[in-house]
Amino acid sequence: MPLADHLRELRNRLAKGLLAIVVASIVAGFYNKQLMDFLAAPVPACEQGQSNTGGKCANIVFNKLLSPFTTTVKVTLLAGVVLSCPVWLYQLWAFVAPGLHRSEKKYTYYFVAAAVPLFMAGAYLAYLVMPISVKVLISITPDAAGNLLELDDVLDFTVRMVLVFGLAFELPLLLIMLNLVGLVTGRKMIHWWRAVVMGVFVFGAIATPTTDPIGMIALSGPIIVLFFGAVGFAMLNDKRRARRNPDAELDDDEASHLDLTPEPVGRIESVSAARALPEQAGADADGGRTPRVNGYDDIT
Structure with a gap:
């Protein structure tokens, strides 16, 4: 339109x-x-x-x-x-x-x-x-x-807690979508697990609007479990992709595997191929040039 x-x-x-x-x-x-x-x-x-x-x-x-x-x-x-x-x-x-x-x-x-x-x-x-x-927060109140x-x-x-917990639970799904489009592999994700665990706990401590460790653990624990679930899904998807296309996991600057096994060439095919090529224009014994074949040299 x-x-x-x-x-x-x-x-x-x-x-x-x-x-x-x-x-x-x-x-x-x-x-x-x-x-x-x-x-x-x-x-x-x-x-x-x-x-x-x-x-x-x-x-x-x-x-x-x-x-x-x-x-x-x-x-x-x-x-x-x-x-x-x-x-x-x-x-x-x-x-x-x-x-x-x-x-x-x-x-x-x-x-x-x-x-x-x-x-x-x-x-x-x-x-x-x-x-x-809430109980942990108001328990800090002095007696007076x-x-x-x-x-x-x-x-x-309430709204902040619901949005933070709800959106945080979408992180594993985002990783799965990145794996499906080929931007990240399960092997890379599993190598990040230490940084991810540390980052999730730091995020849980900052994102939850409370000062108690209960909210941080309640938010970080399920996200870590979902992260490893996303890693398992990504690795299975990588294996399925490798079976369909062995070169799918190669980087842009990485060459694919080449089959360099020599194949035998028959004598008849080689002779016929040699006869099919025109004679090259080269120098003779007197320093002159050989005549062209059909009016053309090997370049033209």
Whole structure:
């Protein structure tokens, strides 16, 4: 299609995706209290008559006049984006798919089929780890102080944890895709295991918005297991590729193996080949030139 038609189609796809988000957000608005209770569940709330000093529990409060409204809008929009993801993801796919080849579409199906469960597993693990992380964080509170947490801060903490865990679980899938397109081999990946393990633990310590080691271990452990799973898949794929094409693993500046075994040439074929060649123009005994064959020398 012309560029204007592509832009018009992109506008229509975006409009449909945004409409789905708005409708899902309106529906989620009727359950905003349940959503807020769900997001605040990892925080150990103080019971009636219980003091929030000493780092044992915390009270969720709003310190600004507009905080209840803005937090409600943020929660409903977040729920709308999550609930409507099948619609806007389909609109994105419908815009991109016509430009892909059949093999590229097949790999895209595999990628989405694996990416969604991995992200959901990371998000679920984050929600399981959050209560422990919150308890460790508020336990640092001195005995003379108390904990008053804004629901907006709790929401930001939850979203960050879910996104960090969910996206981190996509790293092995990225390595598998790089192996499928031939950019990295399983042998190279296994040579990186020390650096990868160290880098994953450092990433877990920096990415998790907590200071406790529980979140770091909960994030780093599954990623390392998934990394070695990706290495195993890459090595099996390399063996399959080598059976189909022995020269597939060669570098760009590396020569392929040549068969230098001499083959016998028959006397009749050699004689006929020699007769088929014209005589070369060379110097004779008197220093002159031999006549050309059919008016041409060996070059022309």
